[in-house]
Amino acid sequence: MTETLRPPASVRLVRIGEEHAGQRIDNFLLTQLKGVPKSHIYRILRTGQVRLNGGRIDAARRIASGDLVRIPPLQVAARTDEPPSGAVDAFAERLTPRILIDDSELLVINKPAGIAVHGGSGLVLGIIEGVRKLRPEARYLELVHRLDRDTSGCLVIAKKRSALRSLHEQFRENAVKKVYTALVTGAWNQKMRTVDAALDKNVLQGGERMVKASAAGKAAATTFRRLRAFQTATLVAAEPHTGRTHQIRVHAQFMGHPIAGDERYGLSERNRAFRQQGLRRLFLHASRLTFVHPGSGRTLTVEAPLDAELQSFLERCP
CATH class of the missing domain: 3.30.2350.10 (Pseudouridine synthase)
Structure with a gap:
């Protein structure tokens, strides 16, 4: 279980648990800093404000169970651009005919062009938000890899931590x-x-x-x-x-x-x-x-x- 330790001066120190082991640090920060623009997250990584076990970290670095992540104090703007529920439903339904595989371990979708894998940076909805709306009963849905916003095609989403770890290892190797x-x-x-x-x-x-x-x-x-x-x-x-x-x-x-x-x-x-x-x-x-x-x-x-x-x-x- 990921644990947030007592932070000094508004800095958050997060101990990584098994559920986030193997994730890229940028993807982890996206889950921790909802509402913060993606460009801002990459900026605090580039400038060394985010630390892993006391050292600077690259955006592509993967975190492990037991790692200690320092997250700087950030002001998260209140979301004023939340889409109406009908728009979210319509977006999720748009993805339904594009599902290629849907089993107990993973979901593979034929991602449309022009849609980012994550919402943020001026984008209200991304693929992962649409899939979570489409599968509200799923307790775990995490992106295995990425595609550029303008690229379409096969995108894999893990439904279990074990599946995410296995697929991350395959991509790394x-x-x-x-x-x-x-x-x-x-x-x-x-x-x-x-x-x-x-x-x-x-x-x-x-x-x-x-x-x-x-x-x-x-x-x-x-x-x-x-x-x-x-x-x-x-x-x-x-x-x-x-x-x-x-x-x-x-x-x-x-x-x-x-x-x-x-x-x-x-x-x-x-x-x-x-x-x-x-x-x-x-x-x-x-x-x-x-x-x-x-x-x-x-x-x-x-x-x-x-x-x-x-x-x-x-x-x-x-």
Whole structure:
């Protein structure tokens, strides 16, 4: 059981229990600091205001049972943007046909594009809030991993602490096979290529995260396989072998073929042309996950079909 110790001068010292063991520290803080914008949480992590066992901590660090987390005093603004219950119900019901697996251990959903996995930072609802509304009887629902707000596809949610720990370990050891479908700009001439380029994550003013290929960064590798060629774009399958922030998007940019509709790493002129042709979002979709099921111990492959808007765009693409 997670225990809050007597805090000095409004600082909270939280002893981590089994229910939070294995969580990333940023996800843990999101549960502890409800109402605090996500950008603010990352800011207090970057500036060293959050401490783990007395030391500074990176946002991606995972916490263990018995760890002591120092949380600085923060003023949480009262929520004035709570959505009406009908809107929450409608959002939850929107997710119902997108459920791919729902068993005693986990839930896998085909996440829509344009919705964050967590609410906060100006977003009233996220996927996890919608799922909790959809499954009010579930005592435990925690995100196993993340997808960018603008990325659609397979997203895994654990229903048990044991399932979360098992899946976290598989993700940490890169034992989960992830395959994305992406439309990249230009002609990708090779049938298959592995991009091995280290990635360096920088945080710009305002909390926006930007990543670039740099020898000073962390090792990262992605295999791209050509699926279909068009006049001005190429459909590819991308398999990341590491789990770096924005990895596929930056590796595609590094190769000179940024992903269609990518407002952060893409080409403005090409994105305008794609919009005129009907593409209103980032063309990146987590199409397949393969992992060991934490309950049965069997290898499981989950596939999420392309959203209708992406499939329709491909059919019109010259």
